[in-house]
Amino acid sequence: EAAVTQSPRNKVAVTGGKVTLSCNQTNNHNNMYWYRQDTGHGLRLIHYSYGAGSTEKGDIPDGYKASRPSQENFSLILELATPSQTSVYFCASGDAETLYFGSGTRLTVL
Amino acid sequence: QEKVQQSPESLIVPEGAMSSLNCTFSNSASQSIWWYQQHPGKGPEALISIFSNGNKKEGRLTVYLNRASLHVSLHIRDSQPSDSAVYLCAVIGTGGYKVVFGSGTRLLVSP
Numbered sequence: 211e212a213a214v215t216q217s218p219r220n221k222v223a224v225t226g227g228k229v230t231l232s233c234n235q236t237n238n239h240n241n242m243y244w245y246r247q248d249t250g251h252g253l254r255l256i257h258y259s260y261g262a263g264s265t266e267k268g269d270i271p272d273g274y275k276a277s278r279p280s281q282e283n284f285s286l287i288l289e290l291a292t293p294s295q296t297s298v299y300f301c302a303s304g305d306a307e308t309l310y311f312g313s314g315t316r317l318t319v320l
Numbered sequence: 321q322e323k324v325q326q327s328p329e330s331l332i333v334p335e336g337a338m339s340s341l342n343c344t345f346s347n348s349a350s351q352s353i354w355w356y357q358q359h360p361g362k363g364p365e366a367l368i369s370i371f372s373n374g375n376k377k378e379g380r381l382t383v384y385l386n387r388a389s390l391h392v393s394l395h396i397r398d399s400q401p402s403d404s405a406v407y408l409c410a411v412i413g414t415g416g417y418k419v420v421f422g423s424g425t426r427l428l429v430s431p
Contacts, residue, residue, distance in 0.1 A: 214363075241417055243419065245421070250423065251423055252326075252408060252421050252422055252423030252424045253364070253408065253421035254421075255418065255419070255420060255421075258417060258418060258419075260417050266417070266418075268418070269321055269420070300363055300364075302363075304419065307352060307354075307369065307412070308354070308366045308369075309354075309356075309364075309366065309410070309419060310366075311363030311364050311365070312363055313361075313362060313363050314361075314362075314363055
């Protein structure tokens with residue numbers, strides 16, 4: 211069964227601090243995605259990748275960096291966290307058709 | 321960039337009724353359109369997809385696509401309380417990599 215694991219599940223960070231959200235997939239999918247979900251906005255695409263070593267900007271990339279060091283791992287990095295980045299973050303992997311999501315990371319920036 | 325809009329924002333139907341959800345998208349050349357279901361505290365799960373104009377049925381679900389009007393709809397027959405969730409419409413862009421979601425419809429099926 212497809213499996214996407216996100217860590218941590220919950221994170222509290224301070225304004226100006228660095229935050230790294232991690233995602234691991236065991237599906238051997240080429241494509242991976244980072245979304246954030248906020249009330250009224252649905253899922254918004256931050257960054258995506260179509261293979262190890264590649265990262266592409268999504269619709270709201272400002273303030274975020276991404277890293278895809280291997281087929282299995284895709285990280286989202288907030289170098290200088292701000293309260294506006296408080297949200298639920300979802301990672302997904304995909305086979306060009308279906309996306310398989312992790313359970314999400316709830317990030318609170320104080 | 322691709323735009324995906326869903327309506328209504330929320331929907332309440334009695335158990336056993338038909339639930340109808342709508343989605344419009346901005347690019348007629350988009351590839352497949354997907355519907356995802358999301359329960360509270362969980363990640364979205366894929367339900368059904370459609371690529372060609374017309375309709376597609378899977379169990380109690382029917383999807384209709386009209387590319388000319390940039391419209392897709394999801395219909396859930398004999399709605400059950402377990403169908404209560406947020407339903408997300410997703411469009412795969414022409415490059416095949418970028419997947420854009422709408423803001424969702426919150427469905428509540430009352431017993």
